[in-house]
Amino acid sequence: MNALQEQRNSTQAPADPWPAPPASGPLDATVTIPGSKSLSNRYLILAAMGKRPVTLVGLLRSRDTELMMGALESLGVRCEVDELEETTVTVIPPATGTFNGGVTVFCGLAGTVMRFVPALALYADGPVRFDGDAQAYHRPMGPLLDGLEQLGVRIDYEGEKGYLPFTMTPPDEVGGGDVRIDSSGSSQFISGLLLAAPRMRNGLSLTHTGEHLPSLPHIRMTMADLNSAGAQVTMSGSTWTVANGEVQLSDRVVVEPDLSNAAPFLGAALIAGGTVRVPHWPETTTQPGGLLPGYLERMGARVSVEETDGIRVLSVTGDGRIHGLGRFDLSAAGEIAPSLAALLVFADSPTELTGIGHLRGHETNRLQALVTEIERVGGHARELEDGLAFEPVPDSQLHGAVMETYADHRMATFAAMLGLRIEDILVRNVATTRKTIPDFVGLWTAMLR
Numbered sequence: 001m002n003a004l005q006e007q008r009n010s011t012q013a014p015a016d017p018w019p020a021p022p023a024s025g026p027l028d029a030t031v032t033i034p035g036s037k038s039l040s041n042r043y044l045i046l047a048a049m050g051k052r053p054v055t056l057v058g059l060l061r062s063r064d065t066e067l068m069m070g071a072l073e074s075l076g077v078r079c080e081v082d083e084l085e086e087t088t089v090t091v092i093p094p095a096t097g098t099f100n101g102g103v104t105v106f107c108g109l110a111g112t113v114m115r116f117v118p119a120l121a122l123y124a125d126g127p128v129r130f131d132g133d134a135q136a137y138h139r140p141m142g143p144l145l146d147g148l149e150q151l152g153v154r155i156d157y158e159g160e161k162g163y164l165p166f167t168m169t170p171p172d173e174v175g176g177g178d179v180r181i182d183s184s185g186s187s188q189f190i191s192g193l194l195l196a197a198p199r200m201r202n203g204l205s206l207t208h209t210g211e212h213l214p215s216l217p218h219i220r221m222t223m224a225d226l227n228s229a230g231a232q233v234t235m236s237g238s239t240w241t242v243a244n245g246e247v248q249l250s251d252r253v254v255v256e257p258d259l260s261n262a263a264p265f266l267g268a269a270l271i272a273g274g275t276v277r278v279p280h281w282p283e284t285t286t287q288p289g290g291l292l293p294g295y296l297e298r299m300g301a302r303v304s305v306e307e308t309d310g311i312r313v314l315s316v317t318g319d320g321r322i323h324g325l326g327r328f329d330l331s332a333a334g335e336i337a338p339s340l341a342a343l344l345v346f347a348d349s350p351t352e353l354t355g356i357g358h359l360r361g362h363e364t365n366r367l368q369a370l371v372t373e374i375e376r377v378g379g380h381a382r383e384l385e386d387g388l389a390f391e392p393v394p395d396s397q398l399h400g401a402v403m404e405t406y407a408d409h410r411m412a413t414f415a416a417m418l419g420l421r422i423e424d425i426l427v428r429n430v431a432t433t434r435k436t437i438p439d440f441v442g443l444w445t446a447m448l449r
Contacts, residue, residue: 014441017402017426020419021448026274029447030313031265033278035060035087035255036287037436038218041068041112042225043253045120045195047091048077048099050229050248055090058255063435064110071107071117075099075124101126107164109133109363109407109435114164115144115188119196122151122174131165135407138163140361143181143189147206150179176200176244184210185361190240191222197242198231208238214358217332221286256282259289261437262314263339264413265447266292270301270318270343271420276447281305281314288333295336299323299343324349324392331355337388338410341370342417344390345379345398357386363435364406373415376401377422400424409435416444 040060045068047054059065069079069089076099082088094100101124107113109132118141121128142162145155152171159165176197183189190208197204213219223233223240228250232243262278269276282290293303293314302317324347330337334356344351359366367383374381378398380391400423403415412433419425433440 014430016430017428018430018441020416020425020427021445022423023268023272023420023448025272027269027272027276027447028274030277030279031262031443031447032280033257033259033262033265034062034437036258037062037064037261038112038221038258038287039225039255040065041116042191042195042222043249043255044068044072044079044091045116046225046229046247046249048072048075048093048120049195049199050093051097051246052248052251053090053092054249055088055252056255057088057252059087059089060255060258060436061086062438063108064112067106067108067110067113068117071105071113074103074105075117075121075128097123099124101128101170104129104131107132107136109136109139111139111186111188111362114139114141115186115192116195118144118148118168119192121168122148122153122170122196123199124170127167127169129165129167133407135363136164139363140185143183143185144192147179147181147189147193151176151200174200176202176204178205178207180207180209182210183208184212184214185358187213187215187218190219194219194222194226194233194240194242198226198245198247200242201244203244204240204242206240206242212357213238214331214355215288215334217286217288224286256280256285256287258436259285259287259292260333260335262289263292263336264342264417265443266296266314266316267339267343267417268420268447269316270296270299270322271320271346271417273318273320275315275317277313277315279311279313281312283312289336291333292336295325295333295340298325299347322347324351324390325353326350327352327354329355330387334359335410338366338370338414339417341374341381341388341390342414345374345377345418346395346421347390347392349392351390352384352387353390354384354387356388363408364411366408366410369404369406369408369411370414373403373411376403377418377425395421398422400426402426402428405429405432407432409433409437413437413440416440
């Protein structure tokens with residue numbers, strides 16, 4: 001066993017339930033956030049679509065990215081990890097440009113694997129079976145699979161239509177053309193089809209038919225990544241057009257830190273008071289988490305950015321007071337809703353977060369889970385048709401509890417945030433945070449020290 005494996009094993013078994021540590025005073029910490037999951041998995045897909053090897057630097061190494069690399073390797077892509085730096089990975093696409101058929105892709109509970117890789121398997125030389133964790137059987141995939149069927153794919157379901165597990169048989173040739181789907185449940189359905197579109201003989205015209213489209217910034221991220229790889233992608237209203245052409249990332253691509261994963265740490269400065277800093281904060285970004293500093297300012301934080309030796313450091317300072325947001329549209333960054341929900345438990349005025357109804361189809365029904373866990377500790381929250389409503393309660397009404405995480409990494413970080421100010425918070429299966437943060441417990445406890 002090498003040193004890296006030993007280090008991983010040492011962090012693989014936090015107590016269960018894990019006692020969330022309270023803040024003993026104002027914070028003064030710098031937290032280095034691992035690479036963006038959204039960018040990491042998009043770059044892995046785009047690298048596999050090219051003709052030359054691509055080295056990804058700062059790649060997130062978490063369960064979701066490991067599942068993505070495993071999925072690509074099942075299809076015949078090689079992912080070579082640097083022996084000295086595990087976050088540097090070289091992706092080598094198949095020399096033939098064709099992916100392996102006759103294989104099973106295991107998706108775990110990773111939405112990007114479930115919704116990106118089936119479109120990539122359009123270019124496999126035979127049927128590809130998709131399976132995942134038992135909980136993944138409840139995550140909707142219907143609109144993506146409907147789009148693939150419009151492209152000539154045959155889907156054979158082993159269970160309920162529109163869900164894992166299933167086997168897809170790609171057509172002899174992927175002609176492309178016009179595809180119409182309702183992507184109201186997840187922007188990933190759009191992104192998955194866009195990522196595979198440049199290889200389609202006639203390109204792709206993809207239209208969203210629903211009234212609501214969640215997380216448009218994630219689709220814009222996909223478009224920007226495709227265009228950076230040489231694709232031609234445009235958007236007009238609810239229609240995306242991708243021209244036929246080659247996709248090739250630069251030989252070396254650096255992955256930004258995951259700005260949404262910074263939310264629990266930066267939010268801690270408001271709950272506990274003090275300052276938390278995150279280095280390598282990008283000047284511009286396609287990540288929805290880039291909106292976070294503005295949200296925190298509205299809630300009472302002082303936010304600043306300083307650059308030292310070429311490294312931009314974002315600082316968030318709070319004094320323990322947290323303001324509500326009133327009626328607030330969070331559709332642009334729904335993935336940070338659990339972190340904002342933790343802050344709003346302690347807020348001094350009501351909030352209605354809207355535009356996040358699609359969170360019912362994430363790792364768990366996040367809206368229901370958040371209400372259940374907030375009520376469990378004595379707070380007040382309720383579901384709206386398209387979001388959540390929060391009512392302030394005095395801190396004296398809040399109390400400890402054993403909190404469930406529902407195999408959802410963001411529910412675990414939400415619970416840890418509550419534990420900063422509420423004593424005796426115990427978190428079941430905090431290890432689920434490895435989905436996107438390899439050592440959340442270590443980073444969290446170091447921040448408090």
